[in-house]
Amino acid sequence: xxxxxxxxxxxxxxxxxxxxxxxxxxxxxxxxxxxxxxxxxxxxxxxxxxxxxxxxxxxxxxxxxxxxxxxxxxxxxxxxxxxxxxxxxxxxxxxxxxxxxxxxxxxxxxxxxxxxxxxxxxxxxxxxxxxxxxxxxxxxxxxxxxxxxxxxxxxxxxxxxxxxxxxxxxxxxxxxxxxxxxxxxxxxxxxxxxxxxxxxxxxxxxxxxxxxxxxxxxxxxxxxxxxxxxxxxxxxxxxxxxxxxxxxxxxx
Amino acid sequence: xxxxxxxxxxxxxxxxxxxxxxxxxxxxxxxxxxxxxxxxxxxxxxxxxxxxxxxxxxxxxxxxxxxxxxxxxxxxxxxxxxxxxxxxxxxxxxxxxxxxxxxxxxxxxxxxxxxxxxxxxxxxxxxxxxxxxxxxxxxxxxxxxxxxxxxxxxxxxxxxxxxxxxxxxxxxxxxxxxxxxxxxxxxxxxxxxxxxxxxxxxxxxxxxxxxxxxxxxxxxxxxxxxxxxxxxxxxxxxxxxxxxxxxxxxxxxxxxxxxxxxxxxxxxxxxxxxxxxxxxxxxxxxxxxxxxxxxxxxxxxxxxxxxxxxxxxxxxxxxxxxxxxxxxxxxxxxxxxxxxxxxxxxxxxxxxxxxxxx
Numbered sequence: 001x002x003x004x005x006x007x008x009x010x011x012x013x014x015x016x017x018x019x020x021x022x023x024x025x026x027x028x029x030x031x032x033x034x035x036x037x038x039x040x041x042x043x044x045x046x047x048x049x050x051x052x053x054x055x056x057x058x059x060x061x062x063x064x065x066x067x068x069x070x071x072x073x074x075x076x077x078x079x080x081x082x083x084x085x086x087x088x089x090x091x092x093x094x095x096x097x098x099x100x101x102x103x104x105x106x107x108x109x110x111x112x113x114x115x116x117x118x119x120x121x122x123x124x125x126x127x128x129x130x131x132x133x134x135x136x137x138x139x140x141x142x143x144x145x146x147x148x149x150x151x152x153x154x155x156x157x158x159x160x161x162x163x164x165x166x167x168x169x170x171x172x173x174x175x176x177x178x179x180x181x182x183x184x185x186x187x188x189x190x191x192x193x194x195x196x197x198x199x200x201x202x203x204x205x206x207x208x209x210x211x212x213x214x215x216x217x218x219x220x221x222x223x224x225x226x227x228x229x230x231x232x233x234x235x236x237x238x239x240x241x242x243x244x245x246x247x248x249x250x251x252x
Numbered sequence: 253x254x255x256x257x258x259x260x261x262x263x264x265x266x267x268x269x270x271x272x273x274x275x276x277x278x279x280x281x282x283x284x285x286x287x288x289x290x291x292x293x294x295x296x297x298x299x300x301x302x303x304x305x306x307x308x309x310x311x312x313x314x315x316x317x318x319x320x321x322x323x324x325x326x327x328x329x330x331x332x333x334x335x336x337x338x339x340x341x342x343x344x345x346x347x348x349x350x351x352x353x354x355x356x357x358x359x360x361x362x363x364x365x366x367x368x369x370x371x372x373x374x375x376x377x378x379x380x381x382x383x384x385x386x387x388x389x390x391x392x393x394x395x396x397x398x399x400x401x402x403x404x405x406x407x408x409x410x411x412x413x414x415x416x417x418x419x420x421x422x423x424x425x426x427x428x429x430x431x432x433x434x435x436x437x438x439x440x441x442x443x444x445x446x447x448x449x450x451x452x453x454x455x456x457x458x459x460x461x462x463x464x465x466x467x468x469x470x471x472x473x474x475x476x477x478x479x480x481x482x483x484x485x486x487x488x489x490x491x492x493x494x495x496x497x498x499x500x501x502x503x504x505x506x507x508x509x510x511x512x513x514x515x516x517x518x519x520x521x522x523x524x525x526x527x528x529x530x531x532x533x534x535x536x537x538x539x540x541x542x543x544x545x546x547x548x549x550x551x552x553x554x555x556x557x558x559x560x561x562x563x564x565x566x567x568x569x570x571x572x573x574x575x576x577x578x579x580x581x582x583x584x585x586x587x588x589x590x591x592x593x594x595x596x597x598x599x600x601x602x603x604x605x606x607x608x609x610x
Binding site: 048049050069070071072073074075078079080081084085086087088089090091094098099101102105106107132149152 | 354358359360491492495496498499500501502503505506507508509510511548552553554555
């Protein structure tokens with residue numbers, strides 16, 4: 001369970017995250033939705049200790065993220081952000097191998113190699129494993145990074161806008177994969193999403209943020225409703241039931 | 253020159269990505285042949301590069317020690333041996349510090365000189381002459397001078413880091429910007445003081461500021477060797493973090509590296525190594541960019557286990573080979589730093605042109 005209590009973050013005068021207290025359930029896929037500038041990514045960065053909070057605390061299974069040693073936390077929680085800018089030149093396999101760093105500190109054991117092969121296979125990257133990252137398409141790169149995070153083998157997997165730069169097919173593939181990771185491997189997946197229909201179709205739990213605060217949270221049935229979504233996004237959103245799923249229509 | 257570097261790196265994401273992306277395309281031809289990695293050649297490319305570089309480095313050392321040797325061998329060998337040690341030390345310090353600095357800043361264009369190190373060195377020397385006169389520079393024990401310079405430089409870098417690590421994201425780019433500002437400040441201050449010096453004092457000062465591989469102090473060599481050895485020991489123990497750090501701050505933290513502490517330690521190591529090389533031979537900072545860029549290009553991947561030794565070997569080849577060339581071919585007509593800057597400039601221009609062409 002991830003518990004944030006009264007977490008706040010400001011940049012100068014503007015408060016980006018304002019006293020957020022949340023408890024994210026174990027298991028399944030939790031989506032964080034909300035308009036631009038609602039503080040979704042900032043919250044995720046603080047939960048994953050990439051960013052220090054001004055106030056409040058975050059615990060992951062009872063471990064305080066700002067006090068627990070980095071390598072202990074790295075075996076429990078992993079984070080993947082949307083911009084993975086780096087100068088290093090690596091093959092897919094090299095990158096995925098880094099997922100074992102929290103366990104082996106760079107000296108790979110046979111057990112680590114099994115994990116690496118599994119993660120590469122899981123994301124269907126076996127044929128590309130010897131290729132350098134700069135020779136891959138955006139979608140393949142994204143998959144390589146997700147493979148690394150899976151190879152890290154943590155209970156909690158946090159992803160900041162994992163569907164960015166992916167076309168429909170790859171976006172759907174990514175969500176299916178995360179769904180499989182949650183159900184087959186028992187991972188708890190927390191992700192920031194912009195497309196509310198993806199959130200509706202694949203999430204088990206949805207948190208909506210607005211102006212740095214939690215506007216609403218609950219199951220898909222509780223959240224994907226015209227009144228809730230309209231107030232979160234401040235626009236008219238109609239919700240239709242198609243093939244047993246709630247689909248939002250907001251293009252008109 | 254520095255103006256160009258800075259403007260590239262104000263936009264960190266774009267600049268870096270394009271560098272790595274284009275840097276990659278240079279090797280595409282070679283990668284296809286090892287493509288799937290299914291069948292391995294007897295030696296991998298990094299191993300081949302390291303073997304070749306070691307051979308070349310040993311050849312330059314052998315030529316340096318024996319070419320044109322006349323008279324007593326014991327004298328020649330001990331005389332040239334001291335010079336050789338200082339060249340190797342400088343090559344090692346510059347290569348390692350530049351590669352590590354580039355790893356930590358997640359950048360391939362910046363070198364420690366951007367942090368204002370060479371400028372600070374010049375400023376310290378100038379200030380001594382300005383306030384205490386030429387006699388101070390000559391009379392103070394060189395070891396004491398060296399230790400004081402080292403402390404000032406490390407202290408300066410530490411102040412910068414402590415201040416900058418209060419911030420979070422992109423703090424290292426801020427560091428770089430601050431470094432440029434400090435560099436200009438130090439340079440302007442030294443120039444101001446140098447203009448106010450009398451010509452005789454200025455002459456003495458300029459002599460100590462120019463990189464001089466021919467006139468290193470043997471007593472200084474001893475202390476420099478010890479300091480470099482200690483630094484290397486600490487650096488070796490952090491070896492496993494370098495590759496992770498080259499993935500960038502967010503990934504390094506995600507993978508459990510104690511980022512603030514590790515980066516602070518590495519930057520102090522860099523500060524010490526730069527101090528050692530500048531104190532030994534003066535500012536030769538363009539050299540670092542040359543060997544680090546070449547090492548990354550030749551090795552083809554970013555594993556520090558290969559890149560670091562490659563950079564050191566390239567440094568040894570350039571300095572020892574260069575000095576041999578200088579002493580035997582040009583007969584002391586010109587300073588080694590000029591040759592290095594010339595070659596480095598050529599390589600750098602080629603690299604920049606190649607990148608912009610694609």
